[in-house]
Amino acid sequence: MPSPSQCRARLLAAVAILAAAAAAAPSQAGVTREEVERSIRDGVRYLKQQQRPDGSWRDAEDDARTGTTSLVTLALLTAGEKPDSPEVAAAIRYLRRFGPDDLNSTYAIALQTMAFAAAEPEKDLLRIANNAGWLEAAQIRANDPVPWPGSWTYSRSKRAQPGDGSNTQYALLGLNAAVEAGVPVKPEVWALARTYWEKSQKGDGSWAYKPDSAATTASMTCAGLSSLVITGLKRTQGLESLDGDAIRNCGKGAAGSRGLQQAIDWLASHFQVGKNVGNGQQWKYYYLYGLERAGRLAGIRFFGNHDWYRLGAEELVHDQNRLGGFWEGVLIEGDRNVATSFALLFLAKGRAPVLINKLAHGPRGDWNNDPDDVRNLVSVVSRDWKSLLTWQVVNPSTATVTDLMQAPIAFLNGHRAPVLDEQGRRNLRDFVEQGGFILADACCGSKEFDEGFRALVHAVFPEEEYRLRELSPDHPVWRARHLLTPADHPLWGIEHGCRTVVIYSPTDLSCYWNQAERSPENPAVVLATKVGQNIVDYATGRELPPDKLVLREARDFRAELPHRNALRIAKLQHGGQWNVAPLAVPNLMNVLRDRPLYFDVVINHKEMLPSDPSLIYYPLAYLHGRAAFSFNKDDMDALRKHLQPGGGTIFGDAACGSPAFDAAFRRFVAELLPGTPMTPIPRDDPLYKVGSDLSDCQYTKAAGGGKDYPQLEGVKIDGHWAVIYSRYDIGCALERHSGLDCKGYTYESAIKIAANIVIYSTLP
Known part of the structure; x- marks a missing residue:
């Protein structure tokens, strides 16, 4: 077995790379996020190099004139280029030279519309409207002398030719971009196009x-x-339709x-x-x-x-020309600008973060009564956050916990009692304990679903303390995005550890979300959308989820027997909600164990009272909570003994910056070590350098945001910090809790801070 000094050396080396490694996750297929980002950068670089002095790109089709330029511009914007970047700005200026009658091409006009809508739609609204009008007029109608009404062909001048699926899909993409920019499109255009696709x-x-x-x-x-x-x-x-509210x-x-x-x-x-x-x-x-x-x-x-x-x-990363950064196919895709643009659109848009998993459950089909509910809510949040977000359907009984964890929110609704098998219920519990959040509503206010959902959450969270309760007027969800009250739309929730992990609406939200595209100004739709936004913002802290290539790894923290010379941490029991973050220490220790050099640690903390004689075997005792607490005389005497020179360290932090815990901890230290008040730990202290550099820790939005040193305080005994305390949360962050009201640090920063404290506590 390694000696304690060897353990410390391994730990120092391992934690030195935590800053980068904490955010990284393994990839399931043979491609990594870094490889995809490099491919996108190289593809963008190639396209920029091909731009001509007038801002255009050589067109693959001579009669399209702007088709390739619009496609490349759309690809650059999708890949992250800003509208005011020199290349995109020049391209938009070039595209503005051409109106729809100049182009007379379904592809070119649709792509130009998409480029304008992706860049600065407010500046080009009239151009977008003119393009939409051209596309509406170009649609083949029932009285035209060619078959397949509802479709499009290459141009209005070629309407004697039958339409086709490719022109039709791009016409619809252009019209959809116009609608998203605020330009209305005639309902009969959509209905006729849908009929075409259904019949064909x-x-x-x-x-x-x-x-x-x-x-x-x-x-x-x-x-x-x-x-x-x-x-x-x-x-x-x-x-389904709206009749007033x-x-x-x-x-x-x-x-x-x-x-x-x-x-x-x-x-x-x-x-x-x-x-x-x-x-x-x-x-x-x-x-x-x-x-x-x-x-x-x-x-x-x-x-x-x-x-x-x-x-x-x-496939695309493998296909890309490594030296040139381009993609090249056959026929028209032999034009590298075209092939590269399509590849970039796939890579950049397809990796968009998943915000909500819509849960499929039995009875068959009851989970999807309103197919556009989540889609419309995610669309609203995307516009509000100014970032593309997506959603997906997941069956919790057949998916893995890792699959569920690809989105921070799981949505559940229906008319009938939701049916999940034992595996599905277990997966939901694990999803929540790994940092997930459940949002549910009773579609149409269904009493059967209400009763069934309450039974389901009781099966998932059988403990007495985890019960659905009405959210109080001071719950942060009411002010997360819009200022609302329970009188506007009552909500129920379950508190689990640091946060509310389930929010449930016994009355309808989803049907109104489903109507949001058709009736965006209806008062009931507006209110339901605001409630949905508030719940999403509370659950996520308005933090973007990782993109699709960042896998959240599900952790298994089964109890293990302690072994000789392994590092162990004690978690102190007290009378003030002492275990609100039960997975904080296991998450930290798992990171320390998994990184290169594999430091020898015991994953699970030992829960104990201060008077437990075995406390002497734990160099670090962790104290966390969200409420006031106190210890009896025997416990206080044991802790004083534990902190004597050469002894252990107490590390404490207030769950989500709880004022009640903060005040109680300060009283506790004053009583424990009278005459030695806590003082700020100076920025040049070794604690901030002993593992990772803590000079750029990221604060949550609730704690003011920004990057800086952590705000740590402590008490020194014989030149060693015997007490280390953070009034800003670390423990809940270690569980990846990202609630909007949590004052603390992000997960990556919390890992670095806690790891440094662990290292410091083991130093002689």
């Missing part, structure tokens, strides 16, 4: 380039799937879902990323961009068992 779908769920062709392809099936979603948002609503036919908002599911099933059974099924290597990158759009819009993380983004990213 094959019996197996796939689509061909033209309805009379039997040659179906993956690219056209992706086009059909995403077009069904787009034309189904604010265009078709099933039987009331929902008629509540919960019957699904429309056209059978064709959608058939398309999903076809893509799952024919899934490939190395080629465009049905068309080989032709339009491979066009297909991958379509796959990204289909997966994202439909809320699909897995087509069958295939993680479409991870596998597609692996």
Whole structure:
């Protein structure tokens, strides 16, 4: 066994890399986040190098004039370039030279509209409106002399030609971008387009380039799937409608879902990323961009068992020319600007963080009465946060806890009592204990769901202290984004450790969210949206989730027997909610164990009273809580003995900056060590350098944000900090709690601070 000095040396070396390693996670497929970011940077660099002096890019199609320039501009913006960057600004100036009649091309006008909407839509609103008007007029109608009304062909001047799925998908993308920029589109345009896609779908769920062709392809099936979603948002609503503030036919908002599911099933059974099924290597990158759009819009993380983004990213990283930074395909995708733009659109847009997992549960289909509820809420939050966010459907009974952890929020609703098997219930409990949050509502105020949900959470959280209770008027959720009160919309919640981990609405939210695209100004829709935003902001602390290539690793903290020479930490029991962050120490110790050099630690802390004789074997005793506390005389005497020269260290922090705990801890130290008050630990103290450099710790928004040294205080005995205290939270952060009201540090910074304190406590 290593000696204590060898253990300390290993720990010093291991924690030195914690700053970078704490945020990193292993990748399931053969691609990493860093590789994808490098590919995106190299692709952006290549495209910038190809820009011509007038701000344009050479067009792959001579008659499109601006098609490639619009596509490249959209790709650059999606990859993170700002509208005021020199290259994008020059491209937008170039595009503004051309109106729709100058272009007379469905592809070019749709792509130009998407570029304007992605850059500075408020400045180009009139141009976007003119483009939308051109696209509306170019749609093939029933009285035109060609078949397939609802579709588009290459231009208005070519309306004697039948339409096709490719032009139609891009026309819809342009119109959808116009709507998102604030330009209305005629309802009959959406309805007619939807009819086209429904009628042209094959019996197996796939689509061909033209309805009379039997040659179906993956690219056209992706086009059909995403077009069904787009034309189904604010265009078709099933039987559900608003009558003032009331929902008629509540919960019957699904429309056209059978064709959608058939398309999903076809893509799952024919899934490939190395080629465009049905068309080989032709339009491979066009297909991958379509796959990204289909997966994202439909809320699909897995087509069958295939993680479409991870596998597609692996394919693209492998395909990229390492020296030049470009992608190159066949035929028109032999134009490197085109292929590179499609690749960047897949990589950059497809990796968008997942905000909410919509939970599938039994009875069959009851979880999806309102298919656009979560989609619309996430869209509102995306606009508010000014960052693209996505959602996905997950079945908690068949998914892993790691799958659930890819989003910070799990949403559950329905009309009937929700049915989850034992594995699903266990996964939900583990998800919460790993930092997750559950949001639920009774669709249409269903009494059956209300009773069933209460029974479900009792099964998931059987302990008496974890009960659904009405949220009080002073709960931070009421002021997380909008100023609301329980009188506006009562909510219930469950407190677990540092935070509220479940928020439940016994009355409807989801049906109103489902109507948000169609009736955004309806007072009931506005209120439900505000409530949803407040819940999301409270649950996340307005912190962006990691992108899809950052895997949150589920930890298994099963009890283990202590072993000789391993580092152990004691957690002190007291009468003031002493165990609000039960996984704080295991998370910290797991990080110390997992990093290179693998420091020998005991994962689980030892819970004990100060008077426990075995305290002498624990160099660090941790004290945490959110309420006032006190110890009896025997406990205080034992702690004084523990802190005598050459003894142990007490480390304390106030859960989420709790004022009650802070005041109690200061009284505790004054009584424990009279005449030796706590003082700020100076910034040049070895504590701040002993492992990681703590000069740039990130504070949460509730603690003022920004980066600086942590605010630590302490008491020295014989030249050693025997007491170390933080009035800002560390313990809850170690559990990845990111509630809006939690005053403390981010997870990565909390790991560094706590690791330094652990190291310091072991030094002679």
